[in-house]
Amino acid sequence: MQDAFQQLAQGLIVALKTVSSESELEAVRVEFLGRKGKLAEAMAGLKDLGAEARRETGKAANEAKMAMERLFASAEDRVKSARLGRLAEAEWVDLSLPGTSPREGHLHIVSQTIIEVEQIFNRIGFTRHHVPEIDWDYYAFEALNMPQDHPARDNWETYFMDAPEGEKGKMVATPHPSNDQVRLMEKLEPPFKALYIGKAYRRQSDVSHVPIHHQFETECISHDATFSELKGVIEFFVHEYFGRERKVRLRPHHFRFTEPSFEIDISCAICGGAACRLCKEGWLELAGAGLTHPNVIRAGGLDPNEWRGFAFAFGVERVLMMREGIRLPDMRDLYKNDLRFLEQF
Numbered sequence: 630m631q632d633a634f635q636q637l638a639q640g641l642i643v644a645l646k647t648v649s650s651e652s653e654l655e656a657v658r659v660e661f662l663g664r665k666g667k668l669a670e671a672m673a674g675l676k677d678l679g680a681e682a683r684r685e686t687g688k689a690a691n692e693a694k695m696a697m698e699r700l701f702a703s704a705e706d707r708v709k710s711a712r713l714g715r716l717a718e719a720e721w722v723d724l725s726l727p728g729t730s731p732r733e734g735h736l737h738i739v740s741q742t743i744i745e746v747e748q749i750f751n752r753i754g755f756t757r758h759h760v761p762e763i764d765w766d767y768y769a770f771e772a773l774n775m776p777q778d779h780p781a782r783d784n785w786e787t788y789f790m791d792a793p794e795g796e797k798g799k800m801v802a803t804p805h806p807s808n809d810q811v812r813l814m815e816k817l818e819p820p821f822k823a824l825y826i827g828k829a830y831r832r833q834s835d836v837s838h839v840p841i842h843h844q845f846e847t848e849c850i851s852h853d854a855t856f857s858e859l860k861g862v863i864e865f866f867v868h869e870y871f872g873r874e875r876k877v878r879l880r881p882h883h884f885r886f887t888e889p890s891f892e893i894d895i896s897c898a899i900c901g902g903a904a905c906r907l908c909k910e911g912w913l914e915l916a917g918a919g920l921t922h923p924n925v926i927r928a929g930g931l932d933p934n935e936w937r938g939f940a941f942a943f944g945v946e947r948v949l950m951m952r953e954g955i956r957l958p959d960m961r962d963l964y965k966n967d968l969r970f971l972e973q974f
């Protein structure tokens with residue numbers, strides 16, 4: 630009988646050797662140590678022995694039982710730490726590695742330029758205003774001294790809206806933001822120095838044109854606005870934005886809404902003034918400017934004998950392309966939405 634208990638312990642040792650999971654371990658426990666298991670069965674046989682033999686064998690049985698429980702507990706430890714080891718391997722994390730940071734966007738270079746331009750003009754007292762981008766023919770042309778059917782209108786390759794005509798004519802997608810000139814005179818109390826940054830919709834697309842471009846337009850109305858004041862404001866902008874070394878030239882021109890009028894050119898940043906595909910002759914036209922025509926002052930409800938003004942407008946895409954170091958040979962690249970291109974700025 631005592632041997633039987635030793636054999637049970639031996640049997641448990643053998644059974645535990647091949648156990649590798651918690652479920653197998655449980656099966657072995659039930660088989661050997663369970664309520665109806667082999668140990669319980671052998672213990673039940675004790676009651677048939679005589680008193681003397683029962684004491685002897687009972688002692689051996691208890692020792693065997695304790696030994697078996699120890700064997701089982703150590704097998705349980707082994708299986709458990711093997712499982713944790715596998716888990717640690719599967720879910721191993723190197724805390725010293727740098728994290729994956731979320732992709733951060735940034736403003737498009739045209740928006741960045743608009744913000745910068747506004748800041749430059751704020752420094753000399755110009756305040757930004759907003760006027761409609763879909764406006765009446767009246768504000769885009771007529772009030773700017775370009776009556777119906779005037780040939781000067783042809784320069785603005787205009788999109789007319791398919792909408793009913795109103796008192797102020799047809800509706801247009803503003804071909805230039807100069808619609809601000811009379812609108813702001815109607816809205817603001819003179820004297821004022823205003824900045825408007827708007828879109829120009831025109832039927833054109835090539836290396837230096839896109840169908841919708843942006844312009845920033847200034848309008849200064851005072852009792853004594855002069856040509857030299859206008860030139861000073863332009864020079865301030867050019868020096869602040871491009872730097873003092875860039876060359877600027879003023880070229881006489883004709884606009885119906887300014888008198889005198891001129892265009893402002895800057896030496897090309899792509900070829901350094903040597904002439905290239907973009908500028909053609911070393912200079913790039915950046916802006917139109919002039920002293921406000923008396924008819925425009927009148928259209929704004931002011932007396933031209935009392936009030937004078939100047940206005941000019943630069944192309945936003947043009948100024949950013951002409952900035953040193955940008956070297957952007959085709960304006961249309963700005964609007965192709967190619968992130969490889971846009972992420973550079």
Ligand code: DAH
Nearest residue numbers: 805807917918919940941942
């Ligand atoms: N609106 C003109 C254009 O789009 C540019 C311009 C010329 C604006 C002369 C002005 C100006 O304010 O005085 O070509």
